[in-house]
Amino acid sequence: MSTNSNDQGRAYEYAWMTALYKKLAVVRKTCVVANSSLDANKRAWNAISQDKRELYALSADAAVDMVLGLEPLMKENQGTLFLAFQKDEAGENGDVRDIVIYREDIPWEVGLSIKHNHTAVKHSRLSHVLDFGKEWYGIPCSKQYWDDIRPIFAMLNREKELGTKWSELHDKDGDVYIPLLKAFLDEVNRAYEREPEVAIRMFEYLVGMKDYHKIVSNDSKKMTSIHTFNLHGTLGRSSREKASAFEIPDASAPMKIRSMGFCLCAIKK
Structure with a gap:
């Protein structure tokens, strides 16, 4: 922003x-x-x-x-x-x-x-130092994740030192977006396999x-x-004299991750 x-x-x-x-x-x-x-x-x-x-x-x-x-x-x-x-x-x-x-x-x-x-709600980003697993759902990112993203950010750092502009990178999809998103998805799936509660924790972090x-x-x-x-049913409580103008239903939070992926056509150049 x-x-x-x-x-x-x-x-x-x-x-x-x-x-x-x-x-x-x-x-x-x-x-x-x-x-x-x-x-x-x-x-x-x-x-x-x-x-x-x-x-x-x-x-x-x-x-x-x-x-x-x-x-x-x-x-x-x-x-x-x-x-x-x-x-x-x-x-x-x-x-x-x-x-x-x-x-x-x-x-x-x-x-x-x-x-x-x-x-x-949030403008969450990935970086070479952000442990999103620990921050988003309470499980530190694995060594495999850091090994996967290290070459991506090392390449970006080299290009920055050379004065290369972001718009001048030849294959941002293949060199940055795809491997970074794949590493992210693989890491979430690894954590979810270990602890299914990752689904609700991740949702609560991102949505509130x-x-x-x-x-x-x-x-x-x-x-x-x-x-x-209204995930926890705390909104719209009546006072001693008046009820809420509308009945606010409780919202259901996701308990499972059905699938995750990304579309190349949606990636910003």
Whole structure:
């Protein structure tokens, strides 16, 4: 993700925090938690144009009532409601929520994943040092995997030292994409054969270990959409006085890996 896109994403998160606080503070005691992510998102908000601020605010305002309708405990006037931006490190541990809303008087919280002009949860990549097995599903990559990818990254490093541009590599499919993806798939299959729980662990890492509502803004279509990820059945809890506007079904996580592969036509040149 480019720096500009990252800043716009942070600014959109700030628009949502503002919209939530504006709606909730008038009906109950609400506190925005001060942390480094709040500071960073506020700087991003101040850095964008007035036109973008108005667009982002309009997008958040258009959907905030729906979120409040889905989560009645947010408006229940008991104790203090806290609104907190997640720190970036949380995503590295499988928690993809950008905003966490919670109360200290009850064991409850709800998270929002805020996406600006894209729907991806994570932008995961492979590298010569990333132990994706350990990070994604708790099993360190095997010696075979490191032996398989070492020549690929060694070649890329040599070409970099020679000043070769990525666009100048003659056979990226055969020299990079195919062997790297094959090594990746082989490693996942080896781990899955050892521990079938790799399927659910990998899914939770990529999609999210915690339940959340995903908010997606599409600027070109002037549309804000809400998607629920309710793997553990924690979303849409009723308050003492009101039920959720919609019954949010529990989602089923995959327990098996049926097949994995890749298509050459889909590989980016």
